[in-house]
Amino acid sequence: MDINALLLGKIFNRLSPASLNPFLLQIQNRLQSYFPEGDPRQVVACLSSPQLLTRMKLLRDEIIFSEPLLHSFCPVWSELGFDLNETFLDAIRIRCVPDKFHENVEAKSVSYIHRDPWYANPQCQLNFWIPIYDVEKGAGFSIYPPYFKKAIPNNSDLFDYQEWLELGGFQSNKVFSDRKQIFPAPLYNLDEVDTVDIHSRAGEMICFASHHLHGTSPNRSGLARFTLEVRFVLRSHLESRVGPKKLDNFSKGSTLIHMYDLIRHEPVPKALIKHYEDGFVPEKSRQDS
Numbered sequence: 001m002d003i004n005a006l007l008l009g010k011i012f013n014r015l016s017p018a019s020l021n022p023f024l025l026q027i028q029n030r031l032q033s034y035f036p037e038g039d040p041r042q043v044v045a046c047l048s049s050p051q052l053l054t055r056m057k058l059l060r061d062e063i064i065f066s067e068p069l070l071h072s073f074c075p076v077w078s079e080l081g082f083d084l085n086e087t088f089l090d091a092i093r094i095r096c097v098p099d100k101f102h103e104n105v106e107a108k109s110v111s112y113i114h115r116d117p118w119y120a121n122p123q124c125q126l127n128f129w130i131p132i133y134d135v136e137k138g139a140g141f142s143i144y145p146p147y148f149k150k151a152i153p154n155n156s157d158l159f160d161y162q163e164w165l166e167l168g169g170f171q172s173n174k175v176f177s178d179r180k181q182i183f184p185a186p187l188y189n190l191d192e193v194d195t196v197d198i199h200s201r202a203g204e205m206i207c208f209a210s211h212h213l214h215g216t217s218p219n220r221s222g223l224a225r226f227t228l229e230v231r232f233v234l235r236s237h238l239e240s241r242v243g244p245k246k247l248d249n250f251s252k253g254s255t256l257i258h259m260y261d262l263i264r265h266e267p268v269p270k271a272l273i274k275h276y277e278d279g280f281v282p283e284k285s286r287q288d289s
């Protein structure tokens with residue numbers, strides 16, 4: 001795989017590294033153990049929202065903190081051509097998108113179109129998206145390649161990573177009377193032309209630059225969708241300050257503070273975070289100065 005092409009916007013769809021299958025089997029087994037009533041994709045519809053959130057939090061934490069699971073996933077990176085010695089990982093995160101979630105107004109923010117950097121993710125971040133079971137056409141997510149080099153008015157200037165963490169991060173169940181989480185999104189409806197519909201079978205995965213504009217599709221499949229999302233950066237990209245231009249990202253903070261290297265499990269050095277983030281000034285500020 002041409003890794004540098006990723007930062008120029010190339011999308012590697014339907015990758016099928018052989019080492020993904022044994023890892024996926026372990027994830028399916030763990031998932032099944034949290035939904036013993038039957039097929040997890042069907043059981044979700046029978047649970048209340050708090051019940052589902054509780055199960056998913058326990059499972060999510062188990063996967064994030066499991067050394068054996070991480071160990072089992074490392075060959076996937078290697079097989080795709082990534083050097084484990086220079087990879088910093090955020091987390092292997094499981095996600096559940098219930099059937100018809102898009103009809104629930106409280107879940108509206110889940111489907112917001114966005115770039116991950118609007119949520120303080122680094123400009124050079126790469127993402128894997130891995131369906132745990134088959135995901136049919138139209139039930140995965142969409143990428144909007146025409147916007148890779150095009151700025152979009154958005155409210156990422158309201159996003160502060162520190163505040164986001166205090167309010168509970170993603171899938172937060174904390175409620176504050178005086179403060180609300182900000183989910184950055186475009187300020188107007190975009191032209192949905194030349195979008196790429198991302199869906200695939202279990203055993204396949206996609207790799208793309210998180211700067212790509214993307215958003216979850218409505219789920220009308222009749223089944224809950226379980227996926228894994230893996231966000232990571234490469235040391236060489238941080239050192240040489242490469243990545244898509246900061247066209248329209250005005251978020252504050254950096255999720256690099258939580259990333260750690262796969263071999264030594266050490267965090268990204270603070271000096272390297274500063275070196276990288278100082279190299280990326282929003283285009284608008286450049287024009288203003």
Ligand SMILES: [Fe+2]
Pocket residue numbers: 114115116214
């Ligand atoms: Fe995203």
